Amino acid sequence: MSKGATKEELEAGRGYEALFVPALFAPWTHHLIRGARAAEGQSVLDVACGSGVLARDVRSRTGPAGRVVGLDPAPGMIAAASEIEPGIEWVSGAVEDLPFEDGTFDCVVSQFGMMFFQDKAKAASEMRRVIKPGGHLAVAVWNSLDSNPAYNDIIAVLDERVSTEAGDALRLPYSLGDADAAVSVFEGAGFEAAAFETRTEQARFPTSRTMVEAELRGWLPLFGITLSEEKIAEVLVQSDSRLAAYASGNGEAVFPTSAHIITAKAPA
Ligand SMILES: C[S@@+](CC[C@H](N)C(=O)[O-])C[C@H]1O[C@@H](n2cnc3c(N)ncnc32)[C@H](O)[C@@H]1O
Known part of the structure; x- marks a missing residue:
């Protein structure tokens, strides 16, 4: 403590x-x-x-x-x-x-x-x-999600692969x-x-996976949404391809906010 x-x-x-x-x-x-x-x-x-x-x-x-x-x-x-x-x-x-x-x-x-x-x-x-x-x-x-494209992309994966409630949890910071x-x-x-x-x-995250995984394991549970390991793996595979556009040469995810x-x- x-x-x-x-x-x-x-x-x-x-x-x-x-x-x-x-x-x-x-x-x-x-x-x-x-x-x-x-x-x-x-x-x-x-x-x-x-x-x-x-x-x-x-x-x-x-x-x-x-x-x-x-x-x-x-x-x-x-x-x-x-x-x-x-x-x-x-x-x-x-x-x-x-x-x-x-x-x-x-x-x-x-x-x-x-x-x-x-x-x-x-x-x-x-x-x-x-x-x-x-x-x-x-x-x-x-600013709105239209001006924060990387988070817009993650939300699209959550809406599609998890639920609108999960997408909404990530929309809140952009409200x-x-x-x-x-x-x-x-x-x-x-x-x-x-x-x-x-x-x-x-913004500059070590990898796009680190960024998405932190949201799945750290943010969603605050809204009562806990995903299984299988679901986490599925979302990460999907977000890898959605976020590929932000990958720099050394693997970092770099994008404008x-x-x-x-x-x-x-x-x-
Ligand atoms: C995204 S964090 C930003 C923290 C910090 N300002 C930074 O830039 O790293 C949002 C913060 O708002 C705090 N927060 C939420 N509700 C609040 C409230 N009613 N009064 C004060 N802080 C609050 C949370 O505990 C959290 O630490």
């Missing part, structure tokens, strides 16, 4: 950090840091911090005079984050009920968590509440592709100058 996490939860957090962070999430942190105008000496909250990649990069921007807090409800993520970087404050909690006083932070950042927030309006109003007057927000959400709708959630919470820009970064960076300001 570590920080309230079971051994399995901690292993899941470590596994996320080892595979998904370098492959998919690390390339995005600089967009959030720039979008939130995070600067030396500031206090910054990373909401839905996962294993902490963004909070760690924010910390290298704010320096030792700043304060960086990472918050996430998943005990395994918080345990992995604090194992990797004990020098940051890691807090267990959900965005809908942030355990901070009003006006605590100069900036709030969040990457690829908003799609999972149960109550998005409450989440936005909590983020607005904890930002100081005139402080900045930056939130990343994935805020309409950035205008996400922007209006922040406007509704009282933010000013809410806007977005759409950016592309390269597209996301919206939403920025906004708390009224002064």
Whole structure:
């Protein structure tokens, strides 16, 4: 056990950090840091911090005079984050009920968590509440699946070989592709100058199999979908051929990913 996490939860957090962070999430942190105008000496909250990649990069921007807090409800993520970087404050909690006083932070950042927030309006109003007057927000959400072709291909295999429910589990992270709708959630919470820009970064997995297998064994069970070994083998054979287009010379799966960076300001 570590920080309230079971051994399995901690292993899941470590596994996320080892595979998904370098492959998919690390390339995005600089967009959030720039979008939130995070600067030396500031206090910054990373909401839905996962294993902490963004909070760690924010910390290298704010320096030792700043304060960086990472918050996430998943005990395994918080345990992995604090194992990797004990020098940051890691807090267990959900965005809908942030355990901070009003006006605590100069900036709030969040990457690829908003799609999972149960109550998005409450989440936005909590983020607005904890930002100081005139402080900045930056939130990343994935663009639609049309702009994220590799995941579109995996979903097609899941729909075909497993079930629509399995496909839907993988569609969830792409459910805020309409950035205008996400922007209006922040406007509704009282933010000013809410806007977005759409950016592309390269994802790079060791192999396409590693990527698909992690979704089958790690993500689908969170939705109550557990596949037999035979079914996993069948899906992997199918996805090998669908994803062949992304194979580089050394066997890595390399493909473009597209996301919206939403920025906004708390009224002064
Ligand atoms: C795809 S991960 C992104 C993690 C991290 N930001 C990164 O870039 O690696 C999504 C995270 O959202 C968190 N999450 C889900 N629901 C949440 C909620 N209601 N409040 C805060 N975080 C939440 C999950 O626990 C998970 O760690």
